[in-house]
Amino acid sequence: MTDDHSPQGAGYPHDWDPVLVGRFIMRHATRVPQATAIVAHGRGHTYAELAAAAESYGTVLRDAGLQHGDTVAVCMEPGFESVSVLLACSEAGYVFVPLNADQPVSRIADICHRIDARMFVVGPGSSLSAVDARELASRSAMAQEDTLTLHGPPMAGQRTGRLVLESDVAYVIFTSGSTGAPKGVTMSHRAAVVALRAITHGCDAYPRLASVAPLGFDFSILDTVAALGTGGTVFFVPRQVTMHPFRLLEYLRDHRIQQLHCVPTLMQVLLTHCGTRLAELTELRRIVTGGEEILVPVLDRLRKVLPGLEFTIMYGQTESICCTFGHVPNPIPATQRAIPLGSAYPGAELLLLDNHGARITEPGVTGELYLRAASLFNGYWQDPETTARALVPDPQRPHSGELLLRTGDLAVLGPDGLIFAGRRDHQVQIYGNRVELGEIERCITAIPLVREALVTAHQEGPAHRLIATVVTDDELRGDSTRIRDHCRTHLPAYMVPAQIQFVDNLSYLPSGKLDRNAGDAG
Structure with a gap:
């Protein structure tokens, strides 16, 4: 992105722009402008339409007086509008804060207060009324743009003209916290793009990809990148469809979905309620799953119905988006009781350490997983104490200044790699x-x-x-x-x-x- 305050004559090419999340998502837009990028809420939208909408929303936000680094809370179901706002925020240097459409008003109010939301955007699928939105923002409605309503005050003052850099915060994802209060995972453009680049290679998406993740779950961004970052189409499955197994089956079948991204629990639900009807998904080629441990019996049952189905296991935390990918063999060996986490993508290293910070190399010994990577988050929003417990000095090189992500996940080294063994915080003494x-x-x-x-x-x-x-x-x-x-x-x-x-x-x-x-x- 160019700016009036950019240094001139510094020896850099004029088109040397930062690699931002939005630009990475849209890197194929000029190559396939008329291809369908997004299908959501019963409509399809091209890459060209997505680019135009992002520019339009960016203009509205800038005209409202938003400054570099301001937070924009977005409450809706994922779709064309949410991706457009993400792109607009990315380009202008605003912080995108996605919120689930059906979250309680009290939780949304708490998050908006904690991030000092400068703008509150309500879109399709949100359960909030206009009154709720205005009360949450404590401001009056100021603009209507297609199906989006923006709430916020006219903000006076001269624009700072700061550059949008890869080190800027791209988005904040709020996850459940052990204390009961949600934690805001703060991700920079630089860290996110490192992981997103790995996703476009590790997932190797088929052209028609279905996403069932709510907007406030980082899988929604991951799914968007896996599809659009490879020039494909992302189908955002409506929440009311996802919650009903038979309707979800029919959606996947009728839209000829080739790749599905979901947590393992949803696979179990589909098996339980749909059984052999899953054979109707004749176009489905791959399921990419993560967020929970995947059990061998579930995979075996799915492959009995869909024998050629590919499985990609993706391991990682919101604090790093992802760090490993693993492809499950077909068939799974009869002696294999657990699925390995897979291999870390190039540029990342997953370490299995004991309670003293020493590397575990002996099979069968339980340790905790630590991640070294350029994709680590900045920290939890305005929570330095919790951040210090997650981003810790390298136990093996404490004086290097490098911080590692202490994942809290336990694992053992098996014959085929690391095997998930539970959570540190799910341990008890008996x-x-x-x-x-x-x-x-x-x-x-x-x-x-x-x-x-x-x-x-x-x-x-x-x-x-x-x-x-x-x-x-x-x-x-x-x-x-x-x-x-x-x-x-x-x-x-x-x-x-x-x-x-x-x-x-x-x-x-x-x-x-x-x-x-x-x-x-x-």
Whole structure:
């Protein structure tokens, strides 16, 4: 991007522009301007239309008086409008803050207050009324642009004229925090583009890609880049469709989707409710999944219905977008009980360290994963204490000044690479033994007819009592003895759940991930 304050005669070419998130997304726009870029809300939009809309929205935001670095809160379902605003913010140097369309007003208000939102944008699918939006922003409506309503005050003052640089903050994604308050993951253009470049190669997208992620989940940006960054088309599946398995099946079938990005839980839901009807997805070639551990039985069941289906496992955190990719073999070897995390993309290194910061090279030893990469986030928005717990000095080279992401994920080194072994914060002590709840869940889900399992630990005096909440087929429902006997065969006695409870469904977060806190009421 050029600017009146750019240095002249410094020896740099005039077209030496920064690599920004928006420009990376639109790098194929001039090559295929009339190709369909986005399908959402029943309409298709070309790359040329997307570029024009981004320029139009950028003009509206600039005319409103926004300054470089101002935050723009955006509440809507993902689609043409949300991507256009993202592009507009990227080009002008504003900070894009996406919010789920169906979030409670109180949560949106809290986030807007914390980021000092200078503009609040409401678009398609938002459950907020105009009154809600005006009250949230504490401002009056000031502009209407197609299907977007912008709320904010006329902002006086001379524009600063600062350059838009790769080091600028591109967006802030709010995730659940351990304290109950959402954490704002602050990502620069530079860090995001490093990961997004890896995604366009690691995913190697088919032309027709479906996204089911809500706007406030970073998978939405990832999906957009995986499709548009390769010149393809992203289909944003409406939320009301995603929530109904049969309607989702019909959408994927009727739109001839070739690649689906989703969390593993959604794959399980489709299998449970649609079963052999998934064979109707004759165009589907690949599923890219991440955000949760993927279980071998689920992959096996999917491939029985869709034998040629490819699976790409993508591992990473919002704090780095992604860091590894792995392609699942077909068929999966009979002896393989877990899917490796895959290999770090070039320029990233995933380290397995023990409690003293030493590298673990011995198979079967559990350690914590640390990430070295240029794609690491800046920190949590206005939360230096939490940031310092996540971005830590390199335990092996503490004086280098380099910061690593302490992921909180546990893993072991298996014959085919790193195997996910749960979360540090899901560990409990049982009779002095360190227990990872995910290991018990994996043991239970290995039982035929078990669909899902959630294990929680409840404090009873000085000890924990383990409770397993299980979703099964009717034949196994209520048979807690069979489940407990299986656990006794494969786990130490202290890891066998004291109680088994059966439910029809587990609870899920808006991102589609399993809601682990929902089991705490047991």
